[in-house]
Amino acid sequence: MDRLITVAAELQEFCSKRRWKFCFIGGIAVQEWSEPRMTDDVDLTLLTGFGGEEAFIDELLRHYPSRRADAREFALINRVLVLQNDSGIGIDIALGALPFEELAITRAKQIKYAPGVTLTICSPEDLIVMKAFASRDRDWRDVQMTIIRQGAGALDWPYIFNQLEPLAALKEHPEILDRLRELKKKTNPAP
Numbered sequence: 001m002d003r004l005i006t007v008a009a010e011l012q013e014f015c016s017k018r019r020w021k022f023c024f025i026g027g028i029a030v031q032e033w034s035e036p037r038m039t040d041d042v043d044l045t046l047l048t049g050f051g052g053e054e055a056f057i058d059e060l061l062r063h064y065p066s067r068r069a070d071a072r073e074f075a076l077i078n079r080v081l082v083l084q085n086d087s088g089i090g091i092d093i094a095l096g097a098l099p100f101e102e103l104a105i106t107r108a109k110q111i112k113y114a115p116g117v118t119l120t121i122c123s124p125e126d127l128i129v130m131k132a133f134a135s136r137d138r139d140w141r142d143v144q145m146t147i148i149r150q151g152a153g154a155l156d157w158p159y160i161f162n163q164l165e166p167l168a169a170l171k172e173h174p175e176i177l178d179r180l181r182e183l184k185k186k187t188n189p190a191p
Contacts, residue, residue, distance in 0.1 A: 004028065005113045007089045008042045012119060014063060020056070021047040023108035024121040025094070025130055032111050033124040035145035041090030045122070047105050048095045056095065057081055064091060100129065100163050124150045129163045132180050133171065143180065147187045157184065 008028055015022045027039025048056045057075050064083040067090065068074055075081035081093040096102065104126040112118045122130070124146055131139040131146070147155065161177065168176040 002114070003087075003089060004039065004042055005117060005119070007085050007091065008044075008113075008119055009117045010085070011042060011044060011091060015044075015046065018059070021102075021105050022120065023105045024119055025104075025127065026092070028119065029121045029127045030142050030146075032121055033127050033146050034142045034149055037142075041092055043092045043094070045094045045096040045101055045105060047102055048097060050097045053079075053095050060093060098167075100126075100167060103163070104130075125156050125160050126163070128155070128160050128180075129167065132164055132176055133167045135173065135176055135179075140179070140183070144183055144187060147184060152184060152187055 004027070008024060012022075012024075022044055024043065025045050026041070026043025027037070028042060030037060030039065046056060053076060054072075057072055060081060060083060061072060064085065066072075067082040067084050071082055075093075075095060079095040079097075081095065083091040083093065085091060094101075096105065104122050107123045107126060108120045109123055110118050111121050128143050128146055131142045160180075164180065165177060168174050
């Protein structure tokens with residue numbers, strides 16, 4: 001994990017120097033808010049908006065090697081830029097533009113990971129929204145462990161459901177909301 005924190009700190013410095021708005025998501029955030037687990041890449045949401053992504057992509061590609069020959073085109077279509085650092089550690093940059101992504105970046109927390117290393121990571125509520133939206137088995141495990149570790153009563157559930165509802169509708173998977181409600185109930189059976 002120390003290598004990932006170093007890569008994340010370097011990426012954060014790169015983005016901060018350019019005054020870009022961002023926050024770490026994925027495994028780095030899971031380490032803080034959920035059950036720590038092995039992760040082998042660094043995930044970041046970078047607020048690019050719609051229509052101006054090329055400038056961000058091109059600047060990142062000048063500094064970091066890509067993991068795909070068509071990384072620029074892939075990023076413009078899929079809104080994820082897949083990079084790596086010089087030692088081959090993966091870096092996935094989600095090109096943020098949705099109101100939720102902007103809000104998640106605004107709500108991000110400064111967390112100290114090592115002496116002299118403080119990273120900007122998404123809040124536990126935003127991690128739950130992102131993981132529930134992704135909806136893979138390991139994501140649901142991360143959601144469950146975030147609820148347990150943070151305590152269901154400490155989480156802002158109205159915020160979580162208000163953010164997740166339009167995303168689930170956009171994905172045309174309203175059952176995501178039902179699954180999260182059930183998981184919340186099972187994890188915190190008190191009213």
